[in-house]
């Protein structure tokens with residue numbers, strides 16, 4: 001066979017599907033550049049990564065150790081270990097005063113695993129699902145990979161970057177939506193929805209048959225006012241949460257959903273087939289994590305202090321415009337006074353000031369070039385040093 005033809009045939013055999021063609025996460029490029037600086041002996045302040053610097057609660061680690069000593073780590077039931085599901089249900093009454101049937105809790109492989117199960121159970125290919133911009137990029141990329149159409153709705157400062165019922169209904173009138181997903185506290189903005197805003201949005205969605213998903217992964221990390229769970233407002237809402245952020249358990253890959261009753265069995269069947277069950281050791285650790293709340297509250301107080309250092313320090317350093325830092329551990333700063341290309345801005349800040357942050361273009365294809373996201377999940381000393389370096393760099 002002719003060499004070129006053979007090459008073409010091999011290329012065709014190995015070609016990736018169109019649906020796998022999702023964009024990369026640009027923060028990864030920033031992380032690689034930071035690694036190169038560190039390899040050359042530089043000291044980078046890491047404010048690009050959205051993960052806690054602290055380890056899992058000691059209670060979780062001890063439980064995992066004890067389970068390992070026990071020897072066998074078996075599959076669990078697809079919906080998760082019963083005692084963990086009960087403990088998660090108890091968390092809703094302890095934290096929000098809201099009764100949730102443990103039978104509606106599904107343990108998942110982080111909230112990332114929950115998105116896949118939820119989207120598969122709720123939507124058909126080509127269904128239109130609204131997500132906000134700025135927003136967490138995998139929402140739209142997972143939807144795309146599953147053949148759904150993410151519908152990007154821009155939010156604004158005026159509504160604390162919350163999606164309003166009016167904006168949702170306007171998008172629905174243009175072309176019908178099947179679902180909507182919102183997160184509060186939000187990534188990358190760090191803003192939160194008030195009880196009233198969340199209530200109105202859920203009512204608007206449900207009045208037109210739009211299915212509602214609430215990503216509550218940053219619950220527990222609320223500073224301005226208490227976060228409200230959609231589980232309290234509607235039994236038809238699907239709630240997603242995770243042990244990754246408040247409980248500092250990113251690498252354990254364990255999260256959960258509160259599922260509307262009719263979706264429970266379909267989700268169980270999907271989980272049985274896609275994953276069998278969530279890693280058992282992580283489930284055991286997660287259950288014990290609830291006993292480590294005191295430790296986690298101390299870490300949260302650290303974030304609060306970091307937030308104070310940035311809110312006071314960044315304006316003095318020259319970054320005067322940022323969104324209300326209501327929750328999570330992000331501060332989303334408007335850098336349009338300095339650049340119209342936040343990717344270049346982040347690159348230069350890393351190269352010259354050795355402060356790593358994430359350009360907004362990852363989160364917002366429209367106006368992200370004006371914004372940079374700072375994560376404040378590390379130490380207070382790091383925050384003070386970052387402010388000083390940015391001040392020197394911009395000054």
Ligand SMILES: Cc1ncc(COP(=O)(O)O)c(C=O)c1O
Pocket residue numbers: 050109110111112113136183186187215217241242243244250254255
């Ligand atoms: C808003 C949001 N949702 C979900 C996730 C995924 O987290 P995990 O799969 O670790 O639970 C992240 C991670 O950064 C996030 O920021």
